[in-house]
Amino acid sequence: MAKSIWIVMQQREGKLHRMSREAIAAGQQLAAMVGGTASAVLIAGDDALAAEVAAYELEAVKVAASPALVDYTPGAFVGALGSAIAAERPDYVLFPHTYQSVDFVPRLSQEVGAALVPETISFEMVGDEVIWKRPILGGKLQSRVRVKGEGTVFATLQSGAFPVDSAAAATTPAAVQAMALGDLVADREILGVEQAGDDEVDLTKADIIVGVGRGVGGPDKLGPLEELAERLGADIGASRPVIDNGWLPRDRQIGSSGQTVAPKLYLAVGISGAIQHQVGMKGSSCVVAINKDKSAPIFGISQYGLVGDLHELVPALNAALAESE
Amino acid sequence: MRIAVCIKQVPDAEGRLQVAADGKWIDEDEIKFVINESDQYALEEALTLTEAHGGEVVVFSLGPDRVQDALRKALALGAKRAVHLADSAFHGGDAHATARALAAAIRSEEFDLVLTGAQSDDAGYGATGSMLAGLLGWPHAWLVMGLEVDEGGGSAKVTREMESGMNEFFRLQLPAVIEVQAGLNHPRYASLKGIMQAKRKPVDRPTPADLGLVADEVGMAGSRLEIVDVAFPDSGVGAQIFEGDPATAAKALIEKLRNEARVL
Numbered sequence: 104m105a106k107s108i109w110i111v112m113q114q115r116e117g118k119l120h121r122m123s124r125e126a127i128a129a130g131q132q133l134a135a136m137v138g139g140t141a142s143a144v145l146i147a148g149d150d151a152l153a154a155e156v157a158a159y160e161l162e163a164v165k166v167a168a169s170p171a172l173v174d175y176t177p178g179a180f181v182g183a184l185g186s187a188i189a190a191e192r193p194d195y196v197l198f199p200h201t202y203q204s205v206d207f208v209p210r211l212s213q214e215v216g217a218a219l220v221p222e223t224i225s226f227e228m229v230g231d232e233v234i235w236k237r238p239i240l241g242g243k244l245q246s247r248v249r250v251k252g253e254g255t256v257f258a259t260l261q262s263g264a265f266p267v268d269s270a271a272a273a274t275t276p277a278a279v280q281a282m283a284l285g286d287l288v289a290d291r292e293i294l295g296v297e298q299a300g301d302d303e304v305d306l307t308k309a310d311i312i313v314g315v316g317r318g319v320g321g322p323d324k325l326g327p328l329e330e331l332a333e334r335l336g337a338d339i340g341a342s343r344p345v346i347d348n349g350w351l352p353r354d355r356q357i358g359s360s361g362q363t364v365a366p367k368l369y370l371a372v373g374i375s376g377a378i379q380h381q382v383g384m385k386g387s388s389c390v391v392a393i394n395k396d397k398s399a400p401i402f403g404i405s406q407y408g409l410v411g412d413l414h415e416l417v418p419a420l421n422a423a424l425a426e427s428e
Numbered sequence: 429m430r431i432a433v434c435i436k437q438v439p440d441a442e443g444r445l446q447v448a449a450d451g452k453w454i455d456e457d458e459i460k461f462v463i464n465e466s467d468q469y470a471l472e473e474a475l476t477l478t479e480a481h482g483g484e485v486v487v488f489s490l491g492p493d494r495v496q497d498a499l500r501k502a503l504a505l506g507a508k509r510a511v512h513l514a515d516s517a518f519h520g521g522d523a524h525a526t527a528r529a530l531a532a533a534i535r536s537e538e539f540d541l542v543l544t545g546a547q548s549d550d551a552g553y554g555a556t557g558s559m560l561a562g563l564l565g566w567p568h569a570w571l572v573m574g575l576e577v578d579e580g581g582g583s584a585k586v587t588r589e590m591e592s593g594m595n596e597f598f599r600l601q602l603p604a605v606i607e608v609q610a611g612l613n614h615p616r617y618a619s620l621k622g623i624m625q626a627k628r629k630p631v632d633r634p635t636p637a638d639l640g641l642v643a644d645e646v647g648m649a650g651s652r653l654e655i656v657d658v659a660f661p662d663s664g665v666g667a668q669i670f671e672g673d674p675a676t677a678a679k680a681l682i683e684k685l686r687n688e689a690r691v692l
Binding site: 176177178201202203205206207208209210212213214218219220221222234237238239240241242243244245246247248249250251252290291292293294295296297298311335343344346347359360367368388389391392396397398400402403405406407408409410411412415416418419420422423424426427 | 439441444445447454522523524527549550551552553554555556558559561562563567568569570571585586588589590591594595596597598599600601609610611651652653654655656657658659660661662667668669670671674675677678679681682684685686689691692
């Protein structure tokens with residue numbers, strides 16, 4: 104029997120989240136692989152947005168429209184999607200692995216009794232079953248998982264795992280349908296949204312970035328890195344642990360909860376390359392990794408690497424730059 | 429207020445990891461274990477809240493005997509009691525199965541709040557706390573960066589991290605499950621007195637039957653996900669490593685960046 108795949112879009116103020124398009128690409132790929140059709144689910148989108156989604160090759164665009172869905176709350180989203188999933192029993196439901204999805208999708212899966220594969224980076228058919236791949240241990244390893252038992256399978260899709268370019272456009276636009284909605288109860292009283300940092304450092308325009316990781320060891324060890332940045336005309340960025348430890352201010356953070364950068368040169372110093380960091384910098388033209396652990400995932404996305412003690416290597420780089428100036 | 433804190437003991441992120449002989453997980457023999465990073469912040473938040481509002485913290489954890497160390501540490505930091513879901517029937521579960529076990533244990537007492545980390549540093553599902561909330565029928569929030577319990581304890585103001593450096597603010601009714609992000613406070617160190625007192629604090633070890641659960645609802649038997657295998661990602665593909673002493677390697681790298689990559 105043909106499988107049905109739903110792809111849940113994320114949008115904000117009428118604009119699709121980039122990862123929604125990646126999810127469409129993944130959904131089309133999964134539909135082709137398991138033999139089925141893919142439909143998009145658009146929560147609180149207007150006609151223009153529905154038309155934009157319908158321009159992709161999809162069976163249908165299901166629109167959940169209600170004033171209760173305009174401001175995101177898990178209660179209303181779980182209510183809307185839960186009743187539709189319970190009624191129509193899709194085989195697979197895909198979501199972009201965004202902070203919004205991770206907030207409500209586990210709860211939704213618990214509510215409708217669906218299996219959940221979080222943070223999927225790829226899937227493949229092995230025999231007659233789908234095997235999903237996802238990072239574990241901060242991306243140091245990957246696990247392949249299978250889903251046991253019957254019923255709907257949910258997967259959230261890691262940023263960048265399914266290229267947007269591979270999403271196929273429709274020859275004729277997909278049908279736009281209104282979704283039947285159950286009771287939508289907001290379980291949060293929304294008070295507001297604001298920028299987390301006070302004075303913004305904009306790393307998105309930097310040509311060269313020296314990215315500082317936990318491996319640096321402490322705020323007192325930053326001197327040689329600052330010198331390196333100065334010699335290269337670079338800005339300093341950092342991975343999350345450095346920020347959480349207070350070694351550098353939060354506006355220097357690069358990664359899924361910080362800035363997304365794409366400089367021509369990114370030097371990752373003492374950064375192991377957790378997936379949350381990679382999504383913020385893997386668009387860089389040239390990545391150099393400096394790390395003591397040669398199995399660190401960062402080397403997998405780097406063009407060049409130095410393996411060893413960064414406290415020796417960074418001063419050596421400074422000396423080499425001074426010599427060639 | 430009475431606060432339940434769910435913690436997980438995980439491999440130390442700084443340690444060297446190897447795939448186990450059966451290929452299904454890492455080799456746990458030679459590695460150090462620590463309390464999951466975001467769970468440490470959850471525990472700190474709970475201790476701070478009970479210091480301000482009165483009450484007590486009970487810490488819950490699921491896992492084999494080695495988890496005792498993590499629970500003793502939590503007791504040394506100030507938790508009153510611990511509940512260890514140590515029975516082997518509980519082990520190896522996915523987020524659903526683990527949430528089911530935790531929900532049964534937490535439901536057997538009265539709590540105003542459950543605090544836990546947003547994500548484990550090993551399996552990394554980021555789902556257990558939200559599923560636990562669903563099972564308890566309580567509201568939840570994931571990736572919380574700030575928590576203020578309102579006067580009277582009936583509700584709380586929550587700051588939650590969104591993408592692109594934005595935060596959102598909202599109010600939740602209590603009881604609720606709050607899943608915190610690392611970095612929202614400064615976890616304390618255990619005092620010598622705390623460590624001594626921890627030795628006398630009670631640790632319960634209920635079985636599935638004690639919690640009204642059937643063994644195949646929890647652990648590996650109660651899971652929908654099954655790990656086929658684990659492996660290191662294809663690493664080092666394309667990364668040209670410069671060998672030799674630091675000065676030689678550094679010079680070679682700068683030369684390549686100038687003349688091959690042309691980024692300097």
